[in-house]
Amino acid sequence: MNIYGVVGYKNAGKTGLMERLVTDITGRGFTVSTLKHAHHTFDVDQPGKDSHRHRVAGAQQVLLASGTRWALMTELRDAPEPPLTDLLAQLDPVELVLVEGYKRDSHAKIEAFRGETGNPLIARDDDTVRAVASDCPLDLDRPVFDLNDTKAIADFILSEVGL
Structure with a gap:
C-alpha cells in the first residue's frame, strides 16, 4: 500500500483537503482508505x-x-496508543492510504496551511513534508500549491507514490 500524509495545525484545512483528495482520487478509479489521528x-x-x-x-x-x-x-x-504502522496493518489493501495527522512519523506528507491562523510552517523544519497546499504565497524550497487546487495536489501525490 502507498501511504501519503496530510498534516497541518488546527484550522489549516486538513480535513477539507482530505475529503476533496479522496473524491478526486477515487474518481480516477483508484482505491483509497483514510486514517485520521485524533488528539482528543x-x-x-x-x-x-x-x-x-x-x-x-x-x-x-x-x-x-x-x-x-x-x-x-x-x-x-x-x-x-498503537503506532501508525500497527494501525495501517489493520487496513485492507488499497492503492493509497491518506493519513491525516501523524506529523512526526516518517512517511511523505503535504502540509495544509492557512496564513490567517498565524501558525508556523511545519515544512520549514521537516523534510518529510514534500509540498505545501496554502491559501497564500510562500517562498519555499519545495512545491507550493493553491489549497483549493485539488487536481494539482492529487496529481502531485499520485506522482509521488507512483500511481
Missing part, C-alpha cells in the same frame, strides 16, 4: 446503543455489523 477522546458509539453497552461492560473489542458496513472498535483501556 472520541466516540463512534452512542450511549444506550447495544454496542456501547457491550464496550462499557468491559469488552476489549466490539464488532458492529450490518448489511451496509461493519466497524471494529478496540478499547485501549490503559494500553499505550
Whole structure:
C-alpha cells in the first residue's frame, strides 16, 4: 500500500483537503482508505446503543455489523496508543492510504496551511513534508500549491507514490 500524509495545525484545512483528495482520487478509479489521528477522546458509539453497552461492560473489542458496513472498535483501556504502522496493518489493501495527522512519523506528507491562523510552517523544519497546499504565497524550497487546487495536489501525490 502507498501511504501519503496530510498534516497541518488546527484550522489549516486538513480535513477539507482530505475529503476533496479522496473524491478526486477515487474518481480516477483508484482505491483509497483514510486514517485520521485524533488528539482528543472520541466516540463512534452512542450511549444506550447495544454496542456501547457491550464496550462499557468491559469488552476489549466490539464488532458492529450490518448489511451496509461493519466497524471494529478496540478499547485501549490503559494500553499505550498503537503506532501508525500497527494501525495501517489493520487496513485492507488499497492503492493509497491518506493519513491525516501523524506529523512526526516518517512517511511523505503535504502540509495544509492557512496564513490567517498565524501558525508556523511545519515544512520549514521537516523534510518529510514534500509540498505545501496554502491559501497564500510562500517562498519555499519545495512545491507550493493553491489549497483549493485539488487536481494539482492529487496529481502531485499520485506522482509521488507512483500511481
